[in-house]
Amino acid sequence: MDDFISTLVMLLVFGVVFVVPGLALVALLHYLLSLPMQRLDRARLFLDLLETALDRGQPLEQAIISAAEVRDRAMGVRFFMLAAQIERGNSFAVALERTPNFLPPQVNAMLRSGTKLGDLKKVLPACREVVRVVPDTVRTTMHYMITILLIFAPVAIWLISTLSIFVIPKFKELAAGSGVHIWPITQFVFNIVPQLIGFELVLFLALCALAMAYLGGPGFIRLFQLRSVPLIDWIGWRVPWNRKKLLRTFSAMLAVLLDGGVPEAEAVRLAGESTANEVCRRRAEQVRLALQNGVKLDAAMRTFDDTGEFHWRLANAIHARGSFLEALRGWHEALDIKAIQQEETATHIFTSGLVVVNGVIVALIATAMFGILIAILKGALASS
Numbered sequence: 001m002d003d004f005i006s007t008l009v010m011l012l013v014f015g016v017v018f019v020v021p022g023l024a025l026v027a028l029l030h031y032l033l034s035l036p037m038q039r040l041d042r043a044r045l046f047l048d049l050l051e052t053a054l055d056r057g058q059p060l061e062q063a064i065i066s067a068a069e070v071r072d073r074a075m076g077v078r079f080f081m082l083a084a085q086i087e088r089g090n091s092f093a094v095a096l097e098r099t100p101n102f103l104p105p106q107v108n109a110m111l112r113s114g115t116k117l118g119d120l121k122k123v124l125p126a127c128r129e130v131v132r133v134v135p136d137t138v139r140t141t142m143h144y145m146i147t148i149l150l151i152f153a154p155v156a157i158w159l160i161s162t163l164s165i166f167v168i169p170k171f172k173e174l175a176a177g178s179g180v181h182i183w184p185i186t187q188f189v190f191n192i193v194p195q196l197i198g199f200e201l202v203l204f205l206a207l208c209a210l211a212m213a214y215l216g217g218p219g220f221i222r223l224f225q226l227r228s229v230p231l232i233d234w235i236g237w238r239v240p241w242n243r244k245k246l247l248r249t250f251s252a253m254l255a256v257l258l259d260g261g262v263p264e265a266e267a268v269r270l271a272g273e274s275t276a277n278e279v280c281r282r283r284a285e286q287v288r289l290a291l292q293n294g295v296k297l298d299a300a301m302r303t304f305d306d307t308g309e310f311h312w313r314l315a316n317a318i319h320a321r322g323s324f325l326e327a328l329r330g331w332h333e334a335l336d337i338k339a340i341q342q343e344e345t346a347t348h349i350f351t352s353g354l355v356v357v358n359g360v361i362v363a364l365i366a367t368a369m370f371g372i373l374i375a376i377l378k379g380a381l382a383s384s
Contacts, residue, residue: 035215042076043103043131047124050111054121060092078102091115105218105276106130106249113253113270117260126252126274129336130245152358153204157197160365164193171372180379182372189368196361203357218276230278237279241346244339246275247305248332250284255317255324265291280304 053063067075068083082102085095093115096108103111107127114123168190175182182190213221221232236242253274257267265288272284283304290300298315302308317327 036217038076039104039217040131042074042079043107044128045075046079046103047107047127047131050120051124060120061086061095064092064095076102104130106274109274109276110249110253113257113274116270117257117262119260122256122260123253123274126249126256129252129332130249153200153207156358156361157200157204160193160197160200163365163369164197167369168193171369171376175372175376175379178376178379180375182375183368185364186368186371186375189364196364200361233278233280236277241339241342244335244342246277246280247310248335248339249275250280250304251310251313251328251335252325252332255328259323259325264297268297 049063049067050060053060064079064083064086068080078099078101082095082099085098086092090098093112096103096112100108102108107130110123110127110130111120114120117123172182172190224232237246250271254267254271257270258264262270268284268288268291272281272287275281286303287300290303291297298311298318301311301314304310313328313331317324320327
């Protein structure tokens, strides 16, 4: 009976010490990893709500307030903040402007441009492109990165630090007392232990920054954006796949606005704002100034896209039959495909790089530890 009670107590202690924290960590990890998809789902639900209201001819403000009264938590807390802004008498566009973190910045800017256009339904397809499902490869890589962040990187820092403080000095003393010769690679690894710790710490902080950007979304990233020095937007423009997405967003919105009869200069300005990127806004302003100086739209677009492809595509669209959006649809699809390919390639390289780097570090430490053990054993055998 006493043995049974002792076993039961041990199981309870094991559950409290290991199982419960493990389950809590898994639950926390699942919640964090689901945040980006939850944001996209809420944005898609909101776009469905807008489209339904427009199809019924129902005022958007009334539709949003009615949906908020249902108290469905699927839309998130910020949706109720948006509804509260409307209940205070603000228009749909003003309410969106005062709740900037409810939707992705590009979708928010597109919807506000659509209200200025007077036909919000025309911009909904472009909005849906922004909130499309992220490729599985990209999501898997981000999840793997966060797992490395929470598990491997801290353990590696702790393990290497423990070895450098408690284990390696003892082995060095033992080797010196035995008069054995330490392998060169072992001595090399022992000498660079501080650098290995520093590297793992830098890697951990870099992974933390990437994980926070991924989990926090555009709203979190915007906290580090300075209006006078748009570093975040500059980085976003320099990332190849993100530049293609921004170019697609700008082109799609410009086509929608031109098809809606908006003057070219105003259409370029609104399309630049729809990207929610300061670099795009400034380039769009250069295009607008060129248009005011009498330059044709397709020629003025050279200042927006350095490759010249936008100029060529727009020149063909001007002479094509039908709407601008239809004429440019093939190019928009090509931009999406190229962006996905580049993003997936980058994620594969990043994942493989993490595996290789971690494997090299583990191999170096294992080789160093076994090397000094072998040297000590050989010295002991030779002395005997």
